[in-house]
Amino acid sequence: MNLERLLAKRFSPIAQHISPQDCILYSLGIGIGAAPSDRNHLQFTYEDGLKVFPSMVNVISHPGAWLKEPELEVDWVKILHGEQSFAIHRPLEPGKTYVGSYRISGVIDKGAGKGAMLYLEKQLREKDRDDIVSTVTSTYVLRGDGGCGSTIANAPPVHSIPERPADFECSxxxxxxxxxxxxxxxxxxxxxxxxxxxxxxxxERPILHGLCSFGVATRAILQTCCDNRPERLRAMQLRFSSPVYPGETVVTEIWRDSEIFSFRSRVAERDVVVLNNGRAEVEAA
Structure with missing residues (x-):
């Protein structure tokens, strides 16, 4: 990786109009609508009173495969998506246009042969407005780019899962x-x-997108901790541990500490943790 060129990278603002169809399609992609007569599903899949599912903030105004740009000299074949978070300051609304502004917030060099960590931040704003509606962060593990140099000394702290038995479980x-x-x-x-x-x-076969698995975990938090009211969900963060295969059952264990919920998700069929170190912030009812 060419650290100097990476730090000089400037992202043009990316505008995206989210139509009701876009919002419904996203929700169907994370499995909402499997209970088509359930109003908790229909609020995200039926145009009458349609709401945007919270984790859709992860995918709109996406910058594309920018790490493949040759001048950055990143070994993109060895990239892994390590962590993801979002904070919602104001819910998205169908039929509006949002603009994503990106910046590289830091790089940690773990040493030659040990890879590097890259931290990317996105701020979403409604078009022609200055207030931020959502802040989204992504951590990428650049397994082939150790020895490139660092811009920050320490990684953001990882949320710890309580050692006691989970308070809730959602499948x-x-x-x-x-x-x-x-x-x-x-x-x-x-x-x-x-x-x-x-x-x-x-x-062994095509895997589920990591951010789709994130959406599935968001469903579990919304159902278990928010009484299916998306406006109560303020923030989520997690670490990707292992891929999910489409058709598998994702079981999310949840621990409550006031308005903070810790969580991790595993695949029931293989008993493998796929999402870990999860933290959700929920507004009191």
Missing amino acids: VDTLPQAALIYRLSGDYNPIHADPELAKKAGF
Whole structure:
């Protein structure tokens, strides 16, 4: 990686209009609508009174595969999506246009042969307004770019999961076709659709998008901790541990400490933790 060029990278603001159809498609991609007569599902999948599902802030105004730009000299084949967070300052609304502004907030060099961590921040604003509606952060593990140099000394602290038994547990089935639907929200990486390319990447079959798994965990938090009221969810963060295969059941364990909920998710069929160190901030009822 060329650290000097990376730090000089400037992102043009990215505007995206989110139509009701976009919002519904995103919700269907994370499995909402499996209970089509349930009003808790219909609030995100039916245009009458439609609400935007909170974790959609992760995918709108996406900058694309910018780390593949040759001048950055990043070994993009070895990139992993390590962590993700969002904070909602004002809920998104269907039919509006939002503008994403990006900045690289830091790089930590773990040493030659040990990779590096890259931290990216997105601020979302409604078009022609100055107030921020959402702040989204992403952490990328650059496994092939150790020895590049650092801009910050310490990584943000990782949220710890309590050692006591979980207070709640929520099980969500993913659809066999989930990745094929979810990719229509903007992530067309072929490992989520092409069986041969998925095998070349080391997976037995196409995997679910990490941010789709995040959406599934958000469903669990919304159902268990927010009484299915999206306006109560203020923030979430988590670490990606392992991929989910479409059709698997994601079981989320949840611990409550006042308005802060810790969580982790595992796949029931393989008993593998797929999302860890989760933290959700919920507004009191």
